[in-house]
Amino acid sequence: MPSHPKLAAEFIKDKDRAHWHDQSLWFVRSKRDKAVQQLPEWELLREQASKIKSYVVSHLPDLLEEFEKNAKAKGVHVHWARDAKEHNEIVHGILERHQVKRVVKSKSMLTEECHLNPYLERYGIEIVDTDLGEWIVQLQDKPPSHIVMPAIHIKKEEIGELFHEKLGTEKGATDPQYLTESARQRLRQKFIEADAGITGVNFAIAETGGFVVCTNEGNADLGTSLNKLHIACMGIEKLIPRANDLGVFLRLLARSATGQPITTYSSHFHGPAPEGELHIVLLDNGRSEIAGSDEFRRSLNCIRCGACMNTCPVYRRSGGYSYSNTVPGPIGSILGPAHDTKANASLPFACSLCGSCTDVCPVKIDLHHQLLTWRKQIRLKGLLPLSKRLSMKMLSWMMQAPRLYQFVGKTARRIVPYLPRFLVYNRFNAWGKQRELPDMPKQSFREWMKQNHDRK
Amino acid sequence: MTASRESILSTLRKHSVPETELPDLQLPELTQQWITYPDPSQQFSDMLASIKGLCLQVKDIEEVNQRLAELPVYQESNNICSLIPDCGQPTVNVNQITDPHDLENIDFAILPGEFCVAENGATWITNDGGPLRTLYFLSQHVALVVPASEVVPHMHAAYQRLSFENPSFGTFMAGPSKTADIEQSLVIGAHGARSLTVFLVEESF
Numbered sequence: 001m002p003s004h005p006k007l008a009a010e011f012i013k014d015k016d017r018a019h020w021h022d023q024s025l026w027f028v029r030s031k032r033d034k035a036v037q038q039l040p041e042w043e044l045l046r047e048q049a050s051k052i053k054s055y056v057v058s059h060l061p062d063l064l065e066e067f068e069k070n071a072k073a074k075g076v077h078v079h080w081a082r083d084a085k086e087h088n089e090i091v092h093g094i095l096e097r098h099q100v101k102r103v104v105k106s107k108s109m110l111t112e113e114c115h116l117n118p119y120l121e122r123y124g125i126e127i128v129d130t131d132l133g134e135w136i137v138q139l140q141d142k143p144p145s146h147i148v149m150p151a152i153h154i155k156k157e158e159i160g161e162l163f164h165e166k167l168g169t170e171k172g173a174t175d176p177q178y179l180t181e182s183a184r185q186r187l188r189q190k191f192i193e194a195d196a197g198i199t200g201v202n203f204a205i206a207e208t209g210g211f212v213v214c215t216n217e218g219n220a221d222l223g224t225s226l227n228k229l230h231i232a233c234m235g236i237e238k239l240i241p242r243a244n245d246l247g248v249f250l251r252l253l254a255r256s257a258t259g260q261p262i263t264t265y266s267s268h269f270h271g272p273a274p275e276g277e278l279h280i281v282l283l284d285n286g287r288s289e290i291a292g293s294d295e296f297r298r299s300l301n302c303i304r305c306g307a308c309m310n311t312c313p314v315y316r317r318s319g320g321y322s323y324s325n326t327v328p329g330p331i332g333s334i335l336g337p338a339h340d341t342k343a344n345a346s347l348p349f350a351c352s353l354c355g356s357c358t359d360v361c362p363v364k365i366d367l368h369h370q371l372l373t374w375r376k377q378i379r380l381k382g383l384l385p386l387s388k389r390l391s392m393k394m395l396s397w398m399m400q401a402p403r404l405y406q407f408v409g410k411t412a413r414r415i416v417p418y419l420p421r422f423l424v425y426n427r428f429n430a431w432g433k434q435r436e437l438p439d440m441p442k443q444s445f446r447e448w449m450k451q452n453h454d455r456k
Numbered sequence: 457m458t459a460s461r462e463s464i465l466s467t468l469r470k471h472s473v474p475e476t477e478l479p480d481l482q483l484p485e486l487t488q489q490w491i492t493y494p495d496p497s498q499q500f501s502d503m504l505a506s507i508k509g510l511c512l513q514v515k516d517i518e519e520v521n522q523r524l525a526e527l528p529v530y531q532e533s534n535n536i537c538s539l540i541p542d543c544g545q546p547t548v549n550v551n552q553i554t555d556p557h558d559l560e561n562i563d564f565a566i567l568p569g570e571f572c573v574a575e576n577g578a579t580w581i582t583n584d585g586g587p588l589r590t591l592y593f594l595s596q597h598v599a600l601v602v603p604a605s606e607v608v609p610h611m612h613a614a615y616q617r618l619s620f621e622n623p624s625f626g627t628f629m630a631g632p633s634k635t636a637d638i639e640q641s642l643v644i645g646a647h648g649a650r651s652l653t654v655f656l657v658e659e660s661f
Contacts, residue, residue: 218648
């Protein structure tokens with residue numbers, strides 16, 4: 001898999017687009033701040049959310065059993081999947097038993113993680129992503145670039161072109177109102193024709209055996225209320241112990257994600273509709289291993305609000321695709337290596353350790369600390385690229401030899417200002433890409449100290 | 457499948473995860489910190505307006521009918537249904553409907569809401585999960601009729617009122633359906649209702 005710097009370099013080639021992307025996400029981050037400032041108890045809520053989620057991870061097997069028992073008591077079919085393959089087989093099996101040909105799906109990063117769409121398509125099942133952003137990327141045959149705003153990287157001109165080609169909308173149309181209305185009309189047909197609805201799960205409640213799905217568009221509710229068959233797919237970490245805990249989480253989720261006080265629809269499903277069938281697929285896919293890691297356990301607190309991406313200076317400037325992981329950004333750079341360290345070895349380095357993600361995280365995941373820990377682990381596993389290994393080794397050697405250090409510093413201060421550009425700004429100097437290095441100081445700090453203080 | 461269940465549970469059980477405590481959300485130290493509003497109905501109304509919905513505080517069902525008649529989207533609607541007795545001028549009787557697909561052409565639905573939440577402009581609705589559940593989502597425009605006394609300050613108070621002992625469906629509806637998936641431009645009317653009006657009715661109905 002191409003590394004993050006390589007893919008990011010592609011993205012930033014188009015300077016205007018990179019700037020526009022950065023600004024779009026910062027706009028969302030600013031909306032979050034405004035919403036958060038309206039609640040004096042915000043920090044208290046974050047603390048409770050973090051404690052509840054830590055409790056969940058430390059009691060996961062018991063809570064899963066409790067959830068299963070209570071869900072079954074309400075007439076829900078509960079399935080367990082160890083990995084993506086098993087998850088897809090289960091979903092396909094249910095659809096096959098009901099002879100389903102057309103499925104509408106509301107946003108679910110978990111089914112993206114499992115690549116459910118291509119799997120079902122192989123069996124001749126039509127599956128339509130009904131979240132507008134996710135549908136746009138589905139029409140492009142691409143994955144989402146953001147977990148909450150899947151098409152945040154695409155310009156309206158491109159969407160207009162795509163809709164013209166796929167839906168026959170007017171050529172050159174770029175008005176979001178017009179484009180959204182066209183999508184509404186087309187997807188309404190898909191909702192009406194569908195035989196089954198698939199949704200993700202935002203929170204599943206152990207105490208009641210129910211679950212909550214949050215959307216702004218109403219697509220999850222249309223897809224499930226029009227159909228007798230509802231399949232909900234969730235990661236095992238989505239559990240919360242009690243229904244009352246939702247008070248905490250629903251206050252945090254939308255404010256963190258988009259700055260809304262709550263999503264437009266927060267739907268609570270407890271048991272199937274009369275004459276309907278409700279299935280829940282519980283997916284592990286590496287989560288149980290993360291639960292066993294003292295360093296990374298807290299990453300399972302994640303409620304997928306996307307706030308860490310919106311604030312991340314690297315994500316904003318490099319785009320979701322540069323991570324080549326289902327979940328991009330800071331949280332994706334922790335979950336990615338946990339799933340496949342080698343393939344995602346460059347992700348924890350796509351970070352300036354500024355800590356902004358940790359500051360905004362509604363469930364208080366220590367994101368930047370975990371990213372630093374991943375760097376160490378990647379070094380220990382021998383997965384650092386040669387360029388990093390070599391430069392680190394040289395630096396460490398020099399730092400341990402004070403005389404050498406002084407000599408190199410002194411020489412550099414004298415020589416560098418007179419060097420031709422190509423010797424300073426070249427492919428070996430990553431710090432000199434897209435930026436000018438600061439001017440060399442006249443003297444080192446040590447020299448300055450000697451001159452001004454040591455004499456006294 | 458049972459093999460997967462056992463394997464997931466046993467993987468989880470083999471880890472020694474430090475025990476942590478579940479916070480008691482009823483503790484006064486916490487509950488005293490939750491935000492309150494001098495006029496919860498007004499706060500609800502303001503919040504709903506901020507998320508592009510409309511709240512109308514009225515005396516009785518008669519006034520609901522007057523205010524409905526003034527709404528342009530109501531005037532323009534042909535297929536109107538109502539689940540509130542004597543409310544609106546329904547043109548479609550939905551009580552006999554067994555297939556939710558038959559509700560495809562409803563323009564305006566007048567439906568019951570249970571209570572409202574001041575902090576975020578949301579209204580809790582429930583439904584037995586029958587075909588009429590889809591009215592809340594498939595109708596072009598939705599009006600919810602809620603007793604004015606039923607406004608709680610925040611989500612914690614909301615969950616104090618809810619229990620999920622039996623199979624049920626319920627949702628917090630906060631404003632009309634919306635999306636900002638195209639260049640962060642807010643568009644009202646994504647897949648669900650294009651408009652949401654909440655009537656807070658003083659007298660019982």
